[in-house]
Amino acid sequence: MAGANVYPSLSKVNWRELTLATIDKASAIAWCRQHGLLAKQMRCPECNGDMAEYERSTKIGFRWQCRDRDCKTTLQIVKNSFFEGTRFQLQTTIELLYLYSYEMASYKNVRRECGIASDETICNYRNYVRDIYAEYFVDNPLQLGGPGRVVEIDESAFVRRKHNVGRTVKTQWVFGGIDVESKEGFLVEVERRDAGTLLPIIQHYILPGTTVISDLWAAYNTVSNLGYQHLTVNHRLNFVDPISHATTNHVESMWARAKQRNKRECGTHRTLLDTYLFEFMWRLKFGDDPFQNLINQIRTRYPV
Ligand SMILES: [Zn+2]
Structure with missing residues (x-):
């Protein structure tokens, strides 16, 4: 179809407006079409x-027929869309x-509001949505900083519960950085904290010309050879460097928030740390308008 499609804004839509707009099967289909998530026309795969x-008296309520x-x-009305194969209405x-x-989407809320009884199903669907967050960053690699901008970097130990192994916990190092101005950040699981591991990640996520602030960890010694200005903070002595005024407060605060949320979500149900970290990165970038951005990204990924 020619011309740019304009979709209604979802930024201010609340729960009441959303549930009213999708009150039955026909209106849910209309809503999806309005937002570019379902095809408005279909060609027959057999005769074109x-x-x-x-x-139809099916879960979705309608089918295409030549x-x-x-x-x-006949074809599912959700054929070739994000909703193909969905288990729900x-x-x-x-x-x-x-x-x-x-x-x-606490288990309690999803059970009550959506009538889904199985925790397993709720958890699986959460992971399905998390994949959209992760795929966003695969398609749109994050690049922080640039000339005149500051990115703070650090490594931190996360606790990781092993699935099906009772209370066994493992320490997992995560390397991360945050752009002090845009507040966007990256968090990556790492097996080692050596220069060979960390420097390529810095080059992947941080643009040349950026001022990079770190602690005195030896792996960072050659950061200034990679096209960055490098400032350091000695955490043993102070949290603000007395000469450069460099701090790593932003990245420290990022760890605190990421861990608090990780603890809340990984308590009893399995969650993969890496997809959790992608969700956290996604929220740093899109957290101000998450529903609109999620729907936009589904539309981009599943064109109809
Ligand atoms: Zn046909």
Whole structure:
């Protein structure tokens, strides 16, 4: 189709407006079409003829059927969309996306608001949404800093519960950085904290010309040879360097927030640390308008 599509804004849509707009199967389909998530027309895969939609007593409520009387091929109404293969009614999936995006998707809330009884199902769907966050950064590699900008870097030990191994915990090092101005950041699991591991990650995430601030960890010794200004803070002596006034307060605060959330979410149900870290990065970037951005990214990833 020619011309740019304009989709209604979702930035200020609240739970009441959303559930009213998707109150039954037909309106849920209309909502998805309005936001570019479901096809408005379909060509028959058998004869390339026009298809029409018919009401059916199915989970989604409608199916495509070829208009040709000799063909009559049928297709799911959600064929070739994000919703293909979903286990839920369309309106339930939309509600789940809303709750997950705004971090309102506790097991208790999802059970009550969406009528999903199984914790396993809720957890699986959460991981499914997390994949969208991770895929965003695969398609749009994050690059922080640039000339005149400051990025603070640091490593931190995360506790990681081993799945099915009772209370066993393992320490997992995470390397991260935050752009002091934009507040965007990266967090990456690392097996080692040596220069060979950390320097390529710095080069992947931080643009040349950036002022990089770190502690005195030896792995960072050659950062200034890589096209960055490098300032250091001696944490044993002070948290603000008396000469350069460099601090790592922003990255320290990022660790505190990431760990607090990780502890809350990984307590009893399995969560993979790396997908959790992608979600945290996603929230640093899109946390001010998460539902709109989630829907935008689904639309980009699953064009209809
Ligand atoms: Zn046909």
